[in-house]
Amino acid sequence: MTEAKRIAAEKAIEYVQDGMIVGVGTGSTVAYFIDALAQIKDKIAGTVSSSENSTAKLRAHGIDVLDLNETGPLSLYVDGADECDPNKCLIKGGGGALTREKIIAEASETYVCIIDPSKRVDVLGKFPLPIEVIPMARSLVTRELTKLGGEPILRDFTTDNGNIILDVHGLQISDPVGLEREINAIPGVVTVGLFARRPADIVIEGSEPIQVW
Numbered sequence: 758m759t760e761a762k763r764i765a766a767e768k769a770i771e772y773v774q775d776g777m778i779v780g781v782g783t784g785s786t787v788a789y790f791i792d793a794l795a796q797i798k799d800k801i802a803g804t805v806s807s808s809e810n811s812t813a814k815l816r817a818h819g820i821d822v823l824d825l826n827e828t829g830p831l832s833l834y835v836d837g838a839d840e841c842d843p844n845k846c847l848i849k850g851g852g853g854a855l856t857r858e859k860i861i862a863e864a865s866e867t868y869v870c871i872i873d874p875s876k877r878v879d880v881l882g883k884f885p886l887p888i889e890v891i892p893m894a895r896s897l898v899t900r901e902l903t904k905l906g907g908e909p910i911l912r913d914f915t916t917d918n919g920n921i922i923l924d925v926h927g928l929q930i931s932d933p934v935g936l937e938r939e940i941n942a943i944p945g946v947v948t949v950g951l952f953a954r955r956p957a958d959i960v961i962e963g964s965e966p967i968q969v970w
């Protein structure tokens with residue numbers, strides 16, 4: 758799938774216009790996008806990054822990383838996904854950066870999602886759903902998620918925001934918007950890795966031939 762990720766990432770460069778501040782996601786597909794962005798770094802006004810990892814990679818290429826509070830709304834966000842359904846609803850957070858990713862997606866006019874073909878599904882939920890949680894709420898949120906029919910497993914990971922991640926196994930997500938709302942309402946949940954209320958706008962799938970939909 759490495760080649761498919763690279764193909765999707767390089768295609769996304771076509772959406773970058775002169776003078777843009779580009780929102781940049783996190784993950785191995787985005788890593789290819791950052792490499793491609795470095796080739797045209799003089800053309801853009803900077804980036805807003807969704808993780809410390811992406812920030813380090815962007816800065817290593819000499820690309821400016823700006824504060825979202827200073828930039829205002831963005832025209833373009835480019836990020837990957839763990840699963841993508843036919844409505845462009847996503848599961849994200851496999852890399853643990855879901856909160857900053859969701860903030861930038863919300864602040865962006867166009868979210869271009871770059872995936873390899875393995876990410877495409879009819880129904881979301883085979884990939885365990887990541888949820889960022891305030892540490893003191895771990896057991897409360899675990900109980901609530903179990904009531905929803907999932908099996909939450911604590912990831913051995915601390916987010917860039919100092920929180921924990923619960924990966925919820927065994928969900929068949931037939932109503933992504935409703936489930937996103939329901940999980941968001943549990944006290945202690947910072948972010949659920951369902952991107953359904955604000956899905957992707959354009960999906961680039963690095964298949965052979967490449968698909969854009």
Ligand code: 5RP
Nearest residue numbers: 784785786837850851852854
């Ligand atoms: C990180 C994410 C990533 O977009 C997702 O995990 C996909 O990663 P990759 O491109 O490495 O397959 O949501 O939080």
